[in-house]
Amino acid sequence: MSKQIVKFIANGRTYETAIEPQMTLLEVIRDELDLTGTKCGCGVGECGACTVLVDGRPTLSCCTLAMSVKEKNITTIEGLADGANLHPVQKAFVKYGAVQCGYCTPGFILMTKALLDENPDPTEEDVKEALAGNLCRCTGYVKIVEAVLAASEMMQKGGEN
Amino acid sequence: MSEKKEYTYIGKRRGVVMGLGYSLTENLRSEKGAVLPRVFSDCFVRGALDIPEIKPIVVTANDQYGPFGAKGVGEAVMVPTAAAVANAIYDAIGVRIKDLPITPDKIFKALKEK
Numbered sequence: 190m191s192k193q194i195v196k197f198i199a200n201g202r203t204y205e206t207a208i209e210p211q212m213t214l215l216e217v218i219r220d221e222l223d224l225t226g227t228k229c230g231c232g233v234g235e236c237g238a239c240t241v242l243v244d245g246r247p248t249l250s251c252c253t254l255a256m257s258v259k260e261k262n263i264t265t266i267e268g269l270a271d272g273a274n275l276h277p278v279q280k281a282f283v284k285y286g287a288v289q290c291g292y293c294t295p296g297f298i299l300m301t302k303a304l305l306d307e308n309p310d311p312t313e314e315d316v317k318e319a320l321a322g323n324l325c326r327c328t329g330y331v332k333i334v335e336a337v338l339a340a341s342e343m344m345q346k347g348g349e350n
Numbered sequence: 351m352s353e354k355k356e357y358t359y360i361g362k363r364r365g366v367v368m369g370l371g372y373s374l375t376e377n378l379r380s381e382k383g384a385v386l387p388r389v390f391s392d393c394f395v396r397g398a399l400d401i402p403e404i405k406p407i408v409v410t411a412n413d414q415y416g417p418f419g420a421k422g423v424g425e426a427v428m429v430p431t432a433a434a435v436a437n438a439i440y441d442a443i444g445v446r447i448k449d450l451p452i453t454p455d456k457i458f459k460a461l462k463e464k
Binding site: 231233235236289316317318320321322323324326327328329330331332333334 | 362363364365366367368389390391395397398399401404
């Protein structure tokens with residue numbers, strides 16, 4: 190298949206790159222845009238490790254054709270921190286021990302951001318349901334749920350601990 | 351418990367979740383050394399919705415073999431968890447099922463043959 194030059198907007202920055210039409214968003218993010226924070230866990234949309242936000246909506250990048258999101262606002266994990274200043278969700282994950290090997294973490298954090306943007310005061314059940322599509326083998330999920338609830342409290346208070 | 355100390359114990363919940371998967375839903379089959387499931391849905395790993403309340407109890411004991419008496423606290427928990435689940439099922443239905451994972455169809459079959 191022949192390559193086409195396509196414009197992508199990731200984390201507020203515009204990229205122009207030549208891609209083939211069958212490339213997935215995950216491949217383009219990692220191999221063309223050099224944003225390797227997003228991970229491939231299964232490649233078939235079952236684990237959530239490849240989660241990114243497209244116009245704020247959580248999206249499985251391994252199951253998304255890159256061409257279908259050209260010129261849309263893509264947020265990857267690299268786009269959350271403000272320089273050295275971590276996003277409150279990231280801070281909570283670190284503080285509550287919700288990160289072990291870290292492979293599933295970018296997906297969880299972006300999914301959490303999408304949840305809290307829509308529902309700033311979720312219950313524990315809301316959190317578990319929202320994160321049901323993100324698999325983790327290291328933590329047993331308990332600390333992740335704690336971190337998300339703590340992050341929602343932090344963000345509602347308008348400050349960071 | 352201080353933050354720093356807590357980090358050394360964070361693996362213990364992982365073992366419980368793994369043990370629940372091992373005993374109830376995961377079916378990691380292999381043939382001649384090759385792992386058969388190619389996708390997660392073929393070997394059901396548990397997600398955030400599948401976890402019960404977990405209350406870890408830390409038993410501080412000196413291990414004569416561990417460096418400075420240290421013991422592992424992570425995945426080792428999986429082994430007795432799976433056994434505890436199997437024993438709980440025996441307690442509930444009066445039949446011992448020794449073939450993991452203990453899925454609904456195995457329980458149904460065991461009850462019928464009882």
